[in-house]
Amino acid sequence: MIETGFPTGGPTLRELGEREVINRIRAQAPSTVNGDDAAVLAPAAPNSRVVAATDMSVEGIHFSADTTTPYCVGRKVALQNFADIEAMGARPIAALMAVSAHPDTPVRVMEDIARGAGDMAAQYACELVGGDVTSGERLVVSVSAIGALGGSRPPLTLSAARPGHRVIAHGQFGYSAAGLALLQAGVGIPEELEPLVAAHQVPQLTPGRGVVARAAGACAMTDNSDGLIRDISQIADASDVGIELASNALAPDALLVQAGTLLGVDPWEWVLGGGEDHTLIGTIEGSAPVGFRSIGTVSKKPGVRIDGSAPSTDAGWESF
Secondary structure (H helix, E strand, O other), rough: OOOOOOOOOOHHHHHHHHHHHHHHHHHHOOOOOOOOOOOOOOOOOOOOOOEEEEEEEEEOOEEOOOOOHHHHHHHHHHHHHHHHHHOOEEEEEEEEEEEEEEEEEEHHHHHHHEEEEHHHHOOOOOOEEEEEEEEOOOOOOOOEOOOOEOOOOOOOOHHHOOOOOOEEEEOOOOOOHHHHHHHHHOOOHHHHHHHHHHHHHHOOOOOHHHHHHHHHHEEEEEOOOOHHHHHHHHHHHOOOOOOOOOHOOOOOOOHHHHHHHHHHOHHHHHHHEEEEEEEEEEEEEOOOOOOOOEEEEEEEEOEEEEOOOOOOOOOOOOOO
C-alpha cells in the first residue's frame, strides 16, 4: 500500500524543547555509543582505512509530503550515504544525522525520520551514533556515514576504469524516477506498479555488494544517484576512457513499460536520466561478480555511447 503525507497534530518541537526532542530521537534510533559530546568508535579492523560520505535532503527540493513520509525520508537519506560508502568498496560502520525543522513541526515528524534512518542503519549492521537538531524555515535532513575499507586493495574510484574492462551493475535503472512520476501524475496507480513507488520512496541496495565487487577485482565504481548517463560519464571523464553500453542490458522491463504507457512517457528517459536508484555501477577486468550483471565495456574513445551512438538524453539531477 502506498503511503504519503506528514503527521499533523500532537506536541511540537517548540513545545517540547531541544533536550526532549533529542531524547525522543534517541528512543527511535537506540545506540550503544550515542549520548556524549561525540561518538567514539572502535577500529573496524587492523589497518582498515576510514571512508566518509555525507548527503543532504531539503523539503521542497528532494522530497515533499505529497510523495513520501518522514519515515521514508529517514531511510532514504541514510541509504544514499551507505550507497556512497558501498561504491568505494567499503562497508558502513556508523552514521550521524542532523535535522533542521520549523519549531512548529510536530515531534512525530522528527521521530519518524530518526526511526527510518535508524532502521536503515540496522539493515547495514551499524548504528546512528550522533547528530544535531536546529530550527529552520523548512525541513532539512543531513546524514553522514562512516565506513571501513579493509585489506590492501585500493578503494573503488572514479578514475580506475581502463580500456577492456567490463562495465557492471547491481540493481535496477529507472525505477525511482518512474515511481516519482506516478506519484506526481495524480492518477490511480495500479497495484502492480507499486514497486516503482516503493523504489522511489526507499531505494533498495543489498548490503555488502560493494565489498563483494572490490574483493572480486572491481576497479572503478559509483552509484546511480543523478542518472545513469550522468553518473557513468563521471567514470569516463575521470578515467579518460569511453563507455560502450549495450541497450539489451538496459532495456526497460515490463513495469517501466507499463508505467510509461500509463503516463505517456518513453521509459528510456527514466532508465538513462532518472537517478536515485542508487544502483552500483562499476568496471572490472574479468567477469561480473556475484549479484552484478554486465551492461557494457570500457573503450579508448572518449564519451558514453549506447550501441555505438551517443545517448538521446543526458538528463539527470543537477543541484544548481
